[in-house]
Amino acid sequence: MLQNVIDFCNYWWFRYLMVTELYMVEKWERVTIHVIFAILFCLFWYFNYSVLLSFTGSVLGITPISSVVDQHGSKIV
Structure with missing residues (x-):
């Protein structure tokens, strides 16, 4: 199953x-693009939140x- x-x-x-055509670039370029995507995703998430x-x-x-929760001074567990 695993x-x-x-x-x-x-x-x-x-x-x-294949769809993003990242198979053609070198590994360091692929990692750089993934880091940029992750940073953009986090920025969009924070803005939306x-x-x-x-x-x-x-x-x-x-x-x-x-x-x-702040008004009642209790925490939801």
Whole structure:
């Protein structure tokens, strides 16, 4: 079963490299591009989490759970 999972991941990794044409570049270039993608993903995630989530919450009138927990002084476990 583990071999099936590994084969599945290898297949999709190969497809990803073929579609993005990263199979043609050297390993250091591929790593650099992946690091840039990871940094961009983290920046987009942080922007969505901090800016868009609070904006849409205020537009829709939804109270963030963090402010509810801070007001009552208890933690949700």
